[in-house]
Each structure stands twice: as structure tokens, then as C-alpha cells.
Amino acid sequence: MTDLPPIWDQPVRYIDKTHAWYDALGYGNPYRYAQHRDAPFTQLARPLAETRVALLTTAALFQPDKGNQRAGAPTNAAAKFYRPYTLRSDGEHDLRVSHVAVDRHEMQDDPNCWYPLPALRRALAAGRIGAITPHIIGVPTNRSQRHTVTTDAPEILALLREDQAEAAILVPNCPICNQTMSLVSRHLEQAGIPTLVMGTAKDIVELCGVARFLFSDLPLGNAAGRPFDVASQDATLSLALTTLETAAAPRTTVANPLRWDDTASWKTRYLSLDGLTQAQIAEFRARNDQVKQVALSLRQETLAAF
16 A cells, blocks of 8 residues: 655645535535536647736735734635726735635735736746736635626626736635636636636646646645745746646646745644634634625625626
8 A cells, every 4th residue: 555645745635624624613515616527728829928918816905994904814804805806017006815714824914925916027027928918807706606607707808808918827815716716717718818827726726627727835825935935936926937838738737846834734734623622613603604794795785786
């Protein structure tokens, strides 16, 4: 019998982890992540050095009136968004991550980990890409796969066409973000726009099925590199661009050699149930119910105004 590789060489099984966590909290009917056998694929129309590249993110614009939105803060559902947004790519923007189940124990206040626009600008200056589209696009995270596919993805496609995007890089954060960006990637590929997902949830992205995937074995919320480590961020984006440029077939997954630390203890800490008392589990359940209610109210308000 072959021994399993050590924990630091195994990607976190986020589907199993999230199912076990919410089951322990008392929720039945485990969430069914998107699954496809196929994966649409579009080749670049011209060399990457001549290609106009778009950046898509699930991070939210900082809202000063919506409470604590720092990296280590508890999930802040009031800071979420439920419609795609655009921001000028030549501007400076404060984007934060307030998603459920992102790895807050490991996140730090460096937006370059989840919003690699500065690295993309450096790649542009180096001649690695031809241009950056006029806008970056914020992609809302929805548990509803149908809403993502039938409402959000077509709107995002329209925005990319307005910007004359010729390729897109998608950067998710939480487990559902990784699914959302995978679904959007599939939609864009079917419409003729080559894509690359920079993600950290290997099982979720590969189950959904995408054209190109740069897998970084780092905590959720750090798909673009380690915090305050510009070299790791540039290297991660460079590998993403190389994958976008050289992939010859759908379901191309490239593993980033970057590691978080020497122990990988973060993998066992994430959504760990070890040592939790029933009182603590009940507290997590109550907190999660409160977050869900705030998010539901905000989502209903947003969609009613649509």
C-alpha cells in the first residue's frame, strides 16, 4: 500500500471540509457544488504581448459605513455585493474580502493577495501583455448557480465586450467564489473569450471544469501570492499569464510551486472541529444564521432595485 503524501503536499479538500462544518452546525442537505464533464476552451487570438486582458475579482469595494472589513475581521455580510460592478483600471481602489468561509486566520491586510492589479500593471510595463481593459469587474458570489449562469455571467460578458476584452483573469476568494468564477469562466470561454482562473480550491474548480486553472496551494484569500511579498505576487501572476498563453487543451491545471510556510499547519486549522464544545458549535451556528439573514436582506434589496 502506498502511503498518502504528507499534509503539506495535499490540497485542502474544501468540499469535504465545508460539508463537515455545516453538518456539525446542524444544517442538513449538504450544498451540491457545480459539476461538469466538459470544459469549453478558446485559444488566444494573438500573442499575449498584443492582447487586451481584463481582471475580474470577487473582492468588494470598501464601504466605511458598513463596519469592520479588515482581513481578520469576522464575516461582514453587510459589505457584500450582489450585482457586478466596474471600477476604472487606471485608478486606485480599496478592495476588501468579507466572504463566508474565507481563511481569516491567515489573511492579512494586503489587497495584492486577492486583487493583483499592481502586478498586472507591472506585467504591462514589462511588455508581457498588450493592454489592460479600461475597467476591472467585480463579480458577485452567489450560492445560486442558476443566478450566476443566467444573470451575472451574461452581464459580465456584456461588460467585457464593451471594454473589448480579449482575455480575462479571474481571481476568487472563498469556496463559493471559486465556484462562481469557474462558472463565469465557462460562460466567457463559450462566448470566445479565453480565461484563466487563479484559485486556491482545487477540488471545487476542477469539479466545475474550466479551461485554464492556476492552482496556488495557499489559504483562501491569497490566490495572487503571499502577503507583503511582491516577488511571490509577481511570480504567481507570471505563471498565470504563461498558463493563459500556453495551455493547449481544456482542463489545464498548473500548480504554483509557492508555499505558505514550512509546516502547512493552516490546512488542519481551517474549519477544524477538533476540540469544539457543543456550546461553541451553537455559537458558530447562531453567528452564521445572523450572517445569512443580513446577506438575504441585502440580496433581496439589491435584486428588487434591479
